[in-house]
Amino acid sequence: MFLNTANSKEKIISMTNNKDGKSPFDAAFEKGQKAFHSGLSIDACPYKDKKQDSGKLTFSRAFRKQWFAGYYIEKEKAGR
Secondary structure (H helix, E strand, C coil), X not given: CCCCCCCHHXXXXXXXXXXXXXXXXXXXXXXXXHHHHCCCCHXXXXXXXXXXXXXXXXXXXXXXXXXXXXXXXXXXXXXX
């Protein structure tokens, strides 16, 4: 899971928006896994690193992080 705090279950549950209980971050992780198995390069990440006009970060970085995590975990499993 993406969140790793004492009350992470509550946070994750509040972020779910589908029947299987997966968060949007879980979906980004799975997309990274699928991208690796589809033979896409690491540059294929669909999540751009966006910032607000004020320079503050957006959730895009969290989605990127999860996508890359899924990709690299599968790459490591494959021994590449």
